[in-house]
Amino acid sequence: MILVTGGAGYIGSHMVKLLLEHNYEVIIFDNLSMGHRASVPEHVPFIKGDLNNHDQITQVFKKYAIKAVMHFAANCYVGESVNHPQKYYHNNIIGLIHLLDAMREANVKNLIFSSSCAVYGRPPKRLIDEKTVREPISPYGRTKFFSEKIIEDYSMAYGLNYILLRYFNVAGADGDGKIGEDHKPETHLIPNILRHLQGKQKEITIFGNDYPTTDGTCIRDYIHVTDLVEGHLYALSNLLHKKLNREAYNLGTGRGYSILEVVQKCELITRKKALIQYKERRPGDPPHLVANTRKALKELKWKARFEMDDMIHSAWHWFLKHPDGYPIDKDGR
Numbered sequence: 001m002i003l004v005t006g007g008a009g010y011i012g013s014h015m016v017k018l019l020l021e022h023n024y025e026v027i028i029f030d031n032l033s034m035g036h037r038a039s040v041p042e043h044v045p046f047i048k049g050d051l052n053n054h055d056q057i058t059q060v061f062k063k064y065a066i067k068a069v070m071h072f073a074a075n076c077y078v079g080e081s082v083n084h085p086q087k088y089y090h091n092n093i094i095g096l097i098h099l100l101d102a103m104r105e106a107n108v109k110n111l112i113f114s115s116s117c118a119v120y121g122r123p124p125k126r127l128i129d130e131k132t133v134r135e136p137i138s139p140y141g142r143t144k145f146f147s148e149k150i151i152e153d154y155s156m157a158y159g160l161n162y163i164l165l166r167y168f169n170v171a172g173a174d175g176d177g178k179i180g181e182d183h184k185p186e187t188h189l190i191p192n193i194l195r196h197l198q199g200k201q202k203e204i205t206i207f208g209n210d211y212p213t214t215d216g217t218c219i220r221d222y223i224h225v226t227d228l229v230e231g232h233l234y235a236l237s238n239l240l241h242k243k244l245n246r247e248a249y250n251l252g253t254g255r256g257y258s259i260l261e262v263v264q265k266c267e268l269i270t271r272k273k274a275l276i277q278y279k280e281r282r283p284g285d286p287p288h289l290v291a292n293t294r295k296a297l298k299e300l301k302w303k304a305r306f307e308m309d310d311m312i313h314s315a316w317h318w319f320l321k322h323p324d325g326y327p328i329d330k331d332g333r
């Protein structure tokens with residue numbers, strides 16, 4: 001059985017769907033602080049629990065025969081982390097330690113960890129490879145960096161097997177339009193542009209247009225959520241078959257887009273015109289973050305298949321089918 005923490009979240013729910021399609025048995029652990037019960041099938045065992053509650057997570061390992069954990073549960077907004085570091089250090093770090101301790105007590109040895117390109121901070125190179133020095137510049141990035149270090153230490157001391165996956169900017173929605181991105185509040189670029197073009201938001205805010213880039217806006221590497229979860233599946237299979245262990249991989253496309261380029265693509269696809277408001281740069285935002293993806297290709301045999309247009313089309317399809325996001329369930333999520 002595979003335990004997916006944060007399985008009712010944006011990426012976690014896509015992961016659950018793919019695992020089920022590949023006949024894995026899955027169990028979801030999520031406190032629904034950001035996730036949605038409706039994003040995962042009714043028949044999959046679902047534990048509404050909080051990683052900050054050691055007892056709740058320990059009970060899961062006592063009840064189910066878990067072979068591996070895919071750990072998505074975390075808070076993940078760079079901007080918010082600058083203003084509320086306490087929330088991030090508590091949830092992302094203490095939550096991880098409770099999970100690792102519960103795994104250790106139950107002798108569960110395999111972990112796939114959701115890390116982030118935020119661990120690289122302001123990288124010295126244009127294309128970031130996995131050996132690039134990890135010098136995060138936001139509390140969020142530091143929680144991912146410290147998490148990686150904690151996992152490395154637990155691995156050395158207690159024999160934990162792990163793969164760290166450092167995602168770039170995840171976007172898009174599953175092809176069948178049933179699951180997608182529904183964050184409240186939403187801070188990610190593509191959903192914000194599309195919500196605006198759908199008439200749900202007055203304008204788009206771009207933080208900083210004086211970065212040292214071609215059009216002054218930040219450049220990011222966007223990866224389709226379907227590609228991303230496929231990368232996890234490859235990592236999981238390699239970990240379970242003892243082919244790879246104690247490795248980190250960038251999951252991105254290796255192609256950067258400026259914020260303005262993404263806005264223009266969204267305008268073209270939706271045939272609507274966006275209203276942009278520029279604000280000051282946000283602390284913690286580096287100008288240029290693009291992955292070198294060679295290691296994932298060579299060792300995981302994984303490569304992103306989808307392009308920016310696919311991400312926007314699939315996200316737009318999801319928003320048109322779900323103008324108000326997921327239905328609210330009895331838990332209020």
Ligand SMILES: NC(=O)c1ccc[n+]([C@@H]2O[C@H](COP(=O)([O-])OP(=O)(O)OC[C@H]3O[C@@H](n4cnc5c(N)ncnc54)[C@H](O)[C@@H]3O)[C@@H](O)[C@H]2O)c1
Pocket residue numbers: 005006007008009010011012029030031032033034035036049050051052071072073074075076091095114115116117166167168169170171183
């Ligand atoms: N979305 C991106 O672009 C991106 C990029 C890099 C890394 N990541 C990482 O990927 C992971 C998933 O991101 P996402 O976009 O799906 O976020 P999300 O907020 O949609 O999902 C996170 C899920 O974890 C749950 N959760 C949070 N704290 C919890 C706790 N203490 N106990 C139990 N459940 C808890 C939330 O309810 C939510 O369902 C995160 O670790 C994030 O840092 C995301």
